[in-house]
Amino acid sequence: MASTSAVSSVHARGVDMNEKNTRTLIYVAQTPDDSLVAHLAGVGWNVLIARSASEAGRYARPDLPYAGLIDVTRLASRDLAALEPSLRQQHIGWIALANAQRLDEPEVRRLIRNYCFDYVKLPVPHASIDYLIGHAFGMVTLCDLDMVAGLASAGDDEMVGTCEAMQQLFRTIRKVANTDAAVFISGESGTGKELTALALHERSPRRKAPFIAINCGAIPHHLLQSELFGYERGAFTGANQRKIGRVEAAHGGTLFLDEIGDLPLESQASLLRFLQEGRIERLGGRDSIAVDVRVISATHVDLEQAMQDGRFRADLFHRLCVLRIDEPPLRARGKDIEILAHHMLHKFKTDSARRIRGFAPSAVEAMHNYNWPGNVREMINRVRRAIVMAEGKLISAQDLGLAQFTAQETTTLAQARDDAEKRAIEAALLRHRNRLNEAAIDLGISRVTLYRLMGAHGLREIPAREKDEAANPSATGDTSGD
Missing domain, CATH: 3.40.50.300 (P-loop containing nucleotide triphosphate hydrolases)
Structure with missing residues (x-):
């Protein structure tokens, strides 16, 4: 176990906030794991330790990407609720550390399902945690951070626009x-x-x-x-x-x-x-x-x-x-159309239990081609409806009711992979009559990963007994979460 002084030195060193290529990790824990911090610092992470929700919020600049690691094992329910605004930040890729006892709590499961890229059940090797936060960090670096920064600074009554x-x-x-x-x-x-x-x-x-x-x-x-x-x-x-x-x-x-x-x-x-x-x-x-x-x-x-x-x-x-x-009318505002759409998505995304990540290329194309006779008020209504009705992680032109304003419903490679993954899981569950053990073996993945992917794709709820088994991979020898 590393000394407390080692943790403090990593924390004090922090990160050069002018350097956008720096890998920065916000580690939220009331009692940080000194050895874990030392390991992460040793493999190149700039670790910022936050012992409270307000402290975590002060660290994150909206124009930079971050990985996030939250240890829920010792956080009280009120602390988790206070942390929720930070978990919503699109430029932070969160990974949760949890134990079997906390995974039984509905509020903990909800936060992990809605806001985290993944979770690991303790104990787990430090190398596995490093791998997962690296993946989460890589995903958030794909975001348009200039757009995210603009949305983060806009309140409910603020006017959004860069044109x-x-x-x-x-x-x-x-x-x-x-x-x-x-x-x-x-x-x-x-x-x-x-x-x-x-x-x-x-x-x-x-x-x-x-x-x-x-x-x-x-x-x-x-x-x-x-x-x-x-x-x-x-x-x-x-x-x-x-x-x-x-x-x-x-x-x-x-x-x-x-x-x-x-x-x-x-x-x-x-x-x-x-x-x-x-x-x-x-x-x-x-x-x-x-x-x-x-x-x-x-x-x-x-x-x-x-x-x-x-x-x-x-x-x-x-x-x-x-x-x-x-x-100015909305149709004359160029790229602001997309910025406003993301602003509405960010504001109203809690209307749906599904985690919507953004807009498909077809939706962006249709929004730019559409004349918007109802202007911003119409956009609010269309985006809110799409948030509720969307089947995938990305809102499509069809979800917005604007399919006729796009040349074709283009499909990205990521969308195609998601669709194929969902179909494969549905087929395996159907073949094995929703028996998770057999379906997971058929798919060549662990039970934990199968349950996580079912949640990500919005598949039906599974029985409580199987949910408990999925949250307790030690029973099947699985602690990696794939």
Whole structure:
């Protein structure tokens, strides 16, 4: 057994984070195995020891690949739950170390099945662990790390994009955010106009005050006045108490008027009066109330045409459109289409128990060929459906409902191998009536490997007795996991 000082020296040496060819391993263990660390360091791994989930998260830079080794034998359930965000990282290839007792726990099995490339049942030779983490590291180096880094830095309400159209949009947002002038956002439905409005608010001096959004097309016309400006008690039947309107609620902050093109003419007049005077009157009230808000409006309607048709007031348009932002449609965003699709996959992948690894070449081709009339909103719906319905590890054009937009359903060598492997396992199980011992012998693999491959391919659940035997390879003399 190596000394603790040896472990510390390996940990302190760390890794040159500017060197992308370095093999780096994040070893998560409350009580690290000193001899294992010394062995891994001796064969060229830069070992970073993390004794907690937060420490593991601090080590991993999203633009570099890592191998990951997690010892679940001494981690409490709460520690495993806290580690789950780190396990989800696509640029870390995780291998789990476990014993028979922990493998009986449903939460441990779930984490290993969903997030780890493989696992080994202790005790096992150090050379076997080195082989497995080397394989996991090799797999994650195939990822597009620039794309992964971009997704890792994007929160739920962040705008994702690297194309010139989006970079121009970001530059415009930075310029416009610090002014109080009214902003009009034009763009097709589903392009993310509310996200742009929220980005303007979050980067403005008003960011600590409310951001109030109202969809002018979703509220019945006869209720719109009271929603915008509020009402006093007794203003109409059912008005049992005073209600503050959306405009007044946004005092000091930002008021976002979405689908402003659907605003009826009578409400347009009231809104124009407020924009001119900076004051409102609640329905049924006599007091004039000063309100300080920054107004951002948006619509998919062609307001120039609406003004010509007499459906929208020109004076209101010029009040709202002091500064204009044009939201680019998804079809004009080039490689951003693929980046956004990966972002949606990363965000919603827990919708399915199956571990989806990415998009097949046919899916990428179809997404670039498709016109996306519903823009980003449509992409979200198509990707979420594909995550649930996909049969393989990669989402295909057919899973997205876009098979007609690809020249042909191309199959990669990896897909062909996966499909052939799944068919061979299904045939062996059928021949031997789901008897795992006989099927494994027929396939020339161990029972443990057969059970792992069945899980990876989403084959049916096996009886609990056989599951226990598969998790206890010592009964069959198998400790390698192939």
